[in-house]
Amino acid sequence: MTRDNLSNVGAEMIRLVDIHKEFDGVTVLDRINLSIAKNEFVTLLGPSGCGKTTMLRIIGGFESATTGDVLFDGERINDIPAYQRKVNTVFQRYALFPHLNVFENIAFGLRIAKKDVKEIRDKVQSALELVEMLGFEKRTIQSLSGGQQQRVAIARAVVNEPKVLLLDEPLAALDLKLRKEMQLELKNMQKQLGITFVFVTHDQEEALTMSDTVVVMKEGIIQQIGSPINVYNEPTNIFVADFIGESIILEGRYLEHCMVEFAGQKFPCVDIDFAPMEQVDVVIRPEDVDIADDPAEGVLQAKVSSVVFKGVHYEMLAETDDGLEWMIHSTTMAPIGQVIGMSIKPDNIHLMKKETKGPEVTAS
Amino acid sequence: MRAILKKCYLWLIFIFLYAPILVLILFSFNVSRSRGNWGGLSLRWYGELFQDRAIMTALGNTVLIALVAAAVSAAVGTVAAVGIYRLKGWKKSFVMNITYLPILNPDIVIGISMMILFIAMSFPRGMASLIVSHITFGLPYGVISVLPKLAQLDPQIFDAALDLGATPREAYFKVILPQILPGVFTGFLLAFTMSVDDFVVSFFVTGNGVANLAISIYSMSRRGINPKINAVLTLLFIAVAAMMYLIQRRLRKSSREAV
Ligand SMILES: Nc1ncnc2c1ncn2[C@@H]1O[C@H](COP(=O)(O)OP(=O)(O)OP(=O)(O)O)[C@@H](O)[C@H]1O
Ligand SMILES: [Mg+2]
Numbered sequence: 260m261t262r263d264n265l266s267n268v269g270a271e272m273i274r275l276v277d278i279h280k281e282f283d284g285v286t287v288l289d290r291i292n293l294s295i296a297k298n299e300f301v302t303l304l305g306p307s308g309c310g311k312t313t314m315l316r317i318i319g320g321f322e323s324a325t326t327g328d329v330l331f332d333g334e335r336i337n338d339i340p341a342y343q344r345k346v347n348t349v350f351q352r353y354a355l356f357p358h359l360n361v362f363e364n365i366a367f368g369l370r371i372a373k374k375d376v377k378e379i380r381d382k383v384q385s386a387l388e389l390v391e392m393l394g395f396e397k398r399t400i401q402s403l404s405g406g407q408q409q410r411v412a413i414a415r416a417v418v419n420e421p422k423v424l425l426l427d428e429p430l431a432a433l434d435l436k437l438r439k440e441m442q443l444e445l446k447n448m449q450k451q452l453g454i455t456f457v458f459v460t461h462d463q464e465e466a467l468t469m470s471d472t473v474v475v476m477k478e479g480i481i482q483q484i485g486s487p488i489n490v491y492n493e494p495t496n497i498f499v500a501d502f503i504g505e506s507i508i509l510e511g512r513y514l515e516h517c518m519v520e521f522a523g524q525k526f527p528c529v530d531i532d533f534a535p536m537e538q539v540d541v542v543i544r545p546e547d548v549d550i551a552d553d554p555a556e557g558v559l560q561a562k563v564s565s566v567v568f569k570g571v572h573y574e575m576l577a578e579t580d581d582g583l584e585w586m587i588h589s590t591t592m593a594p595i596g597q598v599i600g601m602s603i604k605p606d607n608i609h610l611m612k613k614e615t616k617g618p619e620v621t622a623s
Numbered sequence: 624m625r626a627i628l629k630k631c632y633l634w635l636i637f638i639f640l641y642a643p644i645l646v647l648i649l650f651s652f653n654v655s656r657s658r659g660n661w662g663g664l665s666l667r668w669y670g671e672l673f674q675d676r677a678i679m680t681a682l683g684n685t686v687l688i689a690l691v692a693a694a695v696s697a698a699v700g701t702v703a704a705v706g707i708y709r710l711k712g713w714k715k716s717f718v719m720n721i722t723y724l725p726i727l728n729p730d731i732v733i734g735i736s737m738m739i740l741f742i743a744m745s746f747p748r749g750m751a752s753l754i755v756s757h758i759t760f761g762l763p764y765g766v767i768s769v770l771p772k773l774a775q776l777d778p779q780i781f782d783a784a785l786d787l788g789a790t791p792r793e794a795y796f797k798v799i800l801p802q803i804l805p806g807v808f809t810g811f812l813l814a815f816t817m818s819v820d821d822f823v824v825s826f827f828v829t830g831n832g833v834a835n836l837a838i839s840i841y842s843m844s845r846r847g848i849n850p851k852i853n854a855v856l857t858l859l860f861i862a863v864a865a866m867m868y869l870i871q872r873r874l875r876k877s878s879r880e881a882v
Binding site: 319320321340341342343346347348350351352354355356357358367368371372415416419 | 777779780782783784785786787788789790791793797798801802
C-alpha cells in the first residue's frame with residue numbers, strides 16, 4: 260500500500276480511522292483507514308453496493324460511523340453536523356433546488372452564510388465562469404440539459420470555497436463524449452482551485468484518468484490504495500487485477516530467484532519476494548502479450564479463436580493446447596484459425612500471493 | 624341511436640342532481656314571497672339578506688371559523704405530513720390509517736363524540752369549540768394534500784441544503800416548504816370548504832347561541848321558509864362550487880406535473 264508520485268500534494272486533510280459502519284446489523288464498511296492529503300484527487304472505486312456512497316456520506320456528515328473516527332485537518336469531527344463541515348458535495352443526481360433558478364441555486368450557500376449582495380453576485384459570476392455557464396443565471400433548472408445541470412451542481416458546491424469537494428458519481432448520467440470532456444474539465448478545475456477532491460465512480464477508466472490516488476473497494480473493505488499506475492501494474496490481489504483493466508489470471512508456481520512456471524512453461528520474471536516452489540497467481544495484461552506469426556518465435560503456442568477490432572487495437576482470443584484461453588490486445592492482427600507464438604517480457608509478468616479461491620483464467 | 628340514449632341518460636342524471644338547486648336559485652330571484660307563484664325577477668331577497676343582522680353575524684362566524692380552522696389544519700397538517708414522511712414501515716402505515724379515519728368517519732359520530740368530549744372537559748362551547756372541532760375534521764385534509772408533494776421530492780435535496788450550510792430548520796423552510804407549498808394551499812382550501820360546508824358537527828358542538836351559516840339557516844327554516852334562505856343558499860352554493868372548482872384545477876395541474 261504505497262503511494263508514489265504525489266509531488267503536488269500537501270499535508271493531510273482528511274483521515275478515516277478504523278471506520279466501521281453497519282445498517283441494521285449488516286456491515287457495510289469495515290476497517291476503513293484512509294488518509295487524504297490537501298489538494299489530492301482521490302477516487303473511491305468499486306462495484307455497485309461496495310460502500311462508496313456511504314463512505315462519502317460519513318465524510319460529509321450525513322451518516323455517522325458505527326465506530327471509528329473522522330479527522331478533518333487534524334481535528335476529530337465525528338460530532339460536527341453536516342452543515343458545519345467545510346466540505347461540499349456534488350450529489351449523484353445533482354439534487355438541485357427546482358424552485359430556484361440557476362443563480363439562486365448557486366447563491367444558496369452564500370445567502371445562508373449571509374454574505375452581502377455584491378459579494379454574492381461576484382462569486383456566483385466567477386463560479387458560472389468556471390463552469391462555462393455565464394448567461395444562464397435566470398434559467399430554471401428544468402430547462403437545463405443533464406450536462407448543464409451537472410455544471411450548476413459543481414458551481415453550487417465550489418462557490419462556497421470548500422476545503423474538500425465530495426463528488427458522488429457526478430458523471431454517471433452523461434453520455435460518453437460529454438463524460439470524457441467533463442473528466443478533463445473537472446481535473447483542470449481541481450488543479451485551478453487547489454482543493455481536495457474525493458471522487459466516487461465505478462468506472463475504472465475514469466478512476467485511472469483523473470486521480471492522484473485510487474482507492475479500490477470491495478464489499479466494504481479497501482483492497483488497495485495507490486496511484487493509477489501502481490494499482491494497474493501492481494494489483495495486490497485478483498479482485499483488483501480483474502477490476503482495474505482487463506487481465507489474464509493464471510495459476511503458477513514460483514521456482515527460484517526470478518523464475519516462475521505457468522501454462523506449462525518457465526518464464527523469467529522480476530518479482531523476488533516469494534519462497535521457492537510457492538504457489539502464486541500470475542497476472543498478465545492483454546496488451547503485454549507479444550505475438551508472432553511464426554509459432555516457433557513464441558514461448559507458448561495458441562490458436563486464434565476470435566478477433567474484434569476495437570479502434571486502436573485488435574482484441575483477440577487465442578487458445579493453447581491445454582485449453583487455456585488468452586485475451587490479447589495487439590495492433591497487429593492474426594486471422595482466426597492461425598497458430599501464433601506468444602511471449603511475455605519479464606517485467607510484464609506480475610505475481611501475487613495465492614488467494615484461497617479464484618478462477619483459473621479470468622478474461623473479463 | 625345508442626349514443627343518443629346514452630346522452631339522454633347523462634342529461635337525466637344531471638337534471639336529477641341539479642334541478643333542486645336550479646329551482647332554489649331561480650326562486651331566490653323571485654319577487655313574490657310565496658313559493659308557488661312566480662312574481663318576476665328581482666334582487667329583493669339579496670338586498671334584505673344583507674340587512675339581516677342574524678345572517679350577517681352567522682356569515683361572519685362561518686368565514687372566521689373556516690379561516691382559522693383551515694389555517695391551523697394546513698399548518699399542523701404540514702408538520703404532521705413531514706413527520707409521517709420520515710417514518711418507515713409499519714409505523715408509517717399505522718399513522719397514515721389513523722389520519723384517514725376521520726375522513727371516513729360519519730359527521731354525526733364526530734359531532735356527538737366531540738360534544739361529549741367538550742362537556743366532559745367542561746370546554747366552553749361556542750366559537751372555541753366550533754373552531755377546535757373544525758380543525759379536527761380539517762386536519763386530515765391538510766395532511767393528505769401535503770404527503771404526495773413530499774413523496775415527489777428528490778430525497779437528496781434536504782441533504783443538499785445541509786451540505787450548503789443550512790441548519791435542518793433552514794432546510795425545511797427554504798427548500799422543503801417552497802416545494803410543498805402548493806400542497807399546503809390545497810389542504811387549506813379543502814379544509815376551508817369542509818368547514819363552510821359543515822352543519823352536523825357544528826350543530827352538536829356549538830353553544831351560547833353562537834351560530835354559523837348552516838346552523839342559522841337550519842333554525843330559520845324551522846320557523847318557515849323565508850325567501851331570504853333561497854338567496855343565502857344560492858350564495859353558499861356558488862361559493863362552495865367555486866372553491867371546489869379551484870381545488871380540482873389545482874389537483875389536476877399537480878397530477879400533470881407529477882407525470
Ligand atoms: N440507509 C441505508 N439503510 C440500509 N442499508 C443501506 C443504506 N444505505 C446504504 N445501504 C446499503 O449499504 C451498502 C452500500 O451502499 P452504498 O450506497 O454505499 O454503495 P455504493 O458503493 O455507493 O453503490 P453504488 O455504486 O450502487 O452507488 C449497500 O448494500 C446498501 O444496500
Ligand atoms: Mg453510490
